[in-house]
Amino acid sequence: MPAGKDRIIVIGGGIQGCATAYFLAKRGQDVTLLEKDHIGRHASGVNAGGVRRLGRDPVEIPLSLASMDIWQSLQGHIGDHADAFHPCFYLKVALDEDGQALGVDRINALLKAGFKHEIWLEDWEVKRRLPHLSCPTYGGILVEGDGWALPWRIVQGFASAAVKHGSRLVEGCRVVGIERGRDGWQLHTTKGLLEAAQVVNCAGAWAAGLSALAGDAAFPLSPYAPMLAVTDSRPGILPAVIGVLGQTLSLKQLHSGQFVIGGGIRARANLETSRGEIDIPALAASMDLATTLFTAITSARIIRCWSGIEGYMPDGLPVIGRGSQPGLVHGFGFSAHGFQLGPAVGEALADLVMGQQPRISLAPFSPSRFETT
Ligand SMILES: Cc1cc2nc3c(=O)[nH]c(=O)nc-3n(C[C@H](O)[C@H](O)[C@H](O)COP(=O)(O)OP(=O)(O)OC[C@H]3O[C@@H](n4cnc5c(N)ncnc54)[C@H](O)[C@@H]3O)c2cc1C
Incomplete structure (x- = not known):
């Protein structure tokens, strides 16, 4: 060079x-x-691969909105690789009154700050959008046009x-x-x-x-290793990326029918070896939450777990x-x-x-x- x-x-x-x-x-x-x-x-x-504006710290929202502009015109930047981005909708459901209060307070605070991209859905609207949902909700926050991508x-x-x-x-x-x-x-x-x-x-x-x-x-800056699991292929039941208000979950179904579960729960990371651990009991909590939301996932088999090393402030x-x-x-x-x-x-x-x-x-x-x- x-x-x-x-x-x-x-x-x-x-x-x-x-x-x-x-x-x-x-x-x-x-x-x-x-x-x-x-x-x-x-x-x-x-x-x-979560491409979400939903749930951002308010000070991060302008940056997230600006990034979404680029995601929406990705083809002009990265050509055919842009086919790895799949816009859908992102929905964080409330499973109890605490989650509902969290969500409603957030929507009100965002509206006050002039942000309208997150909207509140009542339980019946959540059910209409997620007909395979297995449990009652207390409503949820929706963002249209967020989605997921194949990160690699x-x-x-x-x-x-x-x-x-x-x-x-x-x-x-x-x-x-x-x-x-x-x-x-x-x-x-x-x-x-x-x-x-x-x-x-x-x-x-x-x-x-x-x-x-x-x-x-x-x-x-502290290193940790957030974890993910992927299942085998199942019939399509999930048209969106799902989270839960007040809890750590990211759940989506790829076009292959595989569910990708996890994201927020983290294990230990080693910067020397560049390796992250997998904490199976902690990851199992994400699985439990996913199967509470959609019992159909219970029949799926986990075929792989992994973690990635991330720096936290x-x-x-x-x-x-x-x-x-x-x-x-x-x-x-x-x-x-x-x-x-x-x-x-x-x-x-x-x-x-x-x-x-x-x-x-x-x-x-x-x-x-x-x-x-
Ligand atoms: C399991 C998991 C799930 C996640 N889910 C989401 C999600 O759904 N949505 C979302 O928005 N974010 C998500 N994130 C977070 C997101 O992946 C990261 O915030 C983002 O990828 C960080 O990008 P980066 O380029 O800063 O870091 P990295 O991707 O870690 O890139 C840094 C690079 O620097 C290289 N490097 C380090 N030291 C040196 C050196 N001395 N010399 C040369 N190279 C060096 C490393 O090898 C590494 O490749 C997730 C993270 C993980 C781990």
Whole structure:
């Protein structure tokens, strides 16, 4: 690889890194993406594929809405890979009065803040939309047009689009040292020394380590391994992605008829080995909830469980913004809900690198919000 003083290096081949490389390359920038394993190997390639605006922290909603704009025009960005996105509706049901109160309060708060994309459904409307539901509900929150995607293919789509626009992409290349020189960065990698004018830290659960290597802030990022299970194929009963208010569940049925269950419940993760554990009893709680909702799932056989490594911030919000060192930009800490945000985050990080104003305020995600004075 030639040395490049104007080069931008993106660390991390997940959805944030690939989308960032794509938006930078599309704008004619000299960009190289480094990935220690392979593209989509970690959270971005193995997640539940939930593409949801529903249930976002209110400060995250503008970013999520902006990302949805990109999801809705995905074909123009990643071509045929866009066929991996399946818009439907996303419904979080209330199973008791507490869940109902949570949902109604949320809708009222969102309306007050001017957000109308989440709407409240009464029990009969929930039943009409989910005729195979096996239990009574106390209503639920609906978002039309959210959906699910095959995550691996979407990440590959952004990576391919980045390459198509001239980005270099180096897999099996781990960044092991970052030094600030007089006029740029020197990156020590397992494939040699690289120079760059700017570095984008999209290293997922490993990003706090990269920040420390670069002499930037010590971020309170904790790694965990959210878990998922998939069943064998069953007749289609589920036209939507389902969650439960006040509880942790993501449930969908793929076009193959397989149910994908889990998402929020997490096991331990090891950053050294890049491996996540599976906590079967904890994952079983998601199964129980899924079968309470749809008894038809009881007859399905679980054929595989897995987990992916994700970085969590104490406030559940990502870190998106410039670091304290010149020429260093961070985008990490997505706390198990960063897949849907990926496209807009990539666009915003590209803006920051190029000294432009992102179209969405990134103030809630400021890297300096954990600094103590
Ligand atoms: C099981 C599971 C279910 C989920 N479900 C959903 C969902 O339904 N909807 C949703 O919106 N979100 C979901 N998420 C969260 C979502 O997957 C993540 O927030 C998102 O993928 C994070 O993307 P990323 O690019 O920041 O991280 P990653 O995908 O982890 O990418 C970071 C990359 O950086 C690389 N890297 C790290 N260190 C180095 C280094 N030193 N040198 C080079 N490369 C390095 C890593 O190998 C990794 O590939 C889920 C996550 C999991 C694990």
